[in-house]
Amino acid sequence: MLPNTDVWSMNTTRRTLLSSCGIGTVALLTGCLGEGNGDANGGDETDDETEGDSDTSPTETGGPELSIVSTDELPDAPVRPAIEVTQKTATESQPPGLKATVTNESDRTLTLGEGRAIVFAYRNDTANNLMLLPAGSDYPVEAGCWRLTEGIAITEEYRMVTLEPGESASQVLELYGAPDTDACLPTGTFRFESPYSVRDESGEEETASFTWGFDISLE
Structure with missing residues (x-):
């Protein structure tokens, strides 16, 4: 099996449809936070009790604690999505963290889309209370607090990621x-x-599509 590959270091092909939030891969713009979900909500609706059944937490870092409550069943498709916690609680230097992975479990080369959505980058939760952003970049947040001070604008380009057999x-x-x-x-x-589109190596023919997700708890 080939080692995991960071999705941003892989070759992609792009059909660019720039959104009204501005040009560029990622730009900062007030009021565009909700665009991170794309068409992910095309699946079944989730009961209100599981969508941001939220209380308030202390404003200082150190809490609440992040955990994964449940994940959807694996799709009837030749790829396997997965999610894991990498940082349980916020610190002064970083917020809670997760790692999303998708693996090609078939014996042929596959092309997946959309490249950001398949690893939950720039995704809001279904109630728009939280947002997942790629680690390692600076985002506009309040001092001592991991709440965004303005929205994150995302272009509507459609990225494709090619995975060899066994590659992630x-x-x-x-x-x-x-x-x-x-x-x-x-x-x-x-x-x-998040929605997934599975295509042949050329990216021309879609062989499977599905929506996959997970529930987290902050307590």
Whole structure:
């Protein structure tokens, strides 16, 4: 099996449809936070009790604690998505964190889309209380607090990621509160979903599509 490959270091092909939030791979723009979900909500609706059943948490770092409550069943497709916690609680230097991975379990080369969505980069939870952003970049946050002070604008380019048999694409993610939340990080149970498109090596023919997601807890 080939080693994991960070999704941003892989070759991609792009069909660029720039959104009204501005040109560039990632730009900062107030009011565009909700665009991170794309069409992920095309799946089944989630009960209100699991979507941001939130209380407020202390404004200082150190809490609440992040855990994964549940994940969806594996799809009937030749790829396997997965999610894991990498940072349980916020510190002065970093927010809570997750790592998303998708693996090609078939014996042929596959092309997956959309390249950011398949590793939950720039995804909001279904209630728009939280956002997952790629680790290692500076984002506009309040001092001593992991709540965004303004929205993150995302272009609508469609990225494709090619995976050889046994190869994985992964992304380390950081968890941020939305600008309009009452606390640095709201507490409760939150759901994230993302769409997957599985295509042949050329990317021309779609062989499978599905929505996969997971629930997290901040307590």
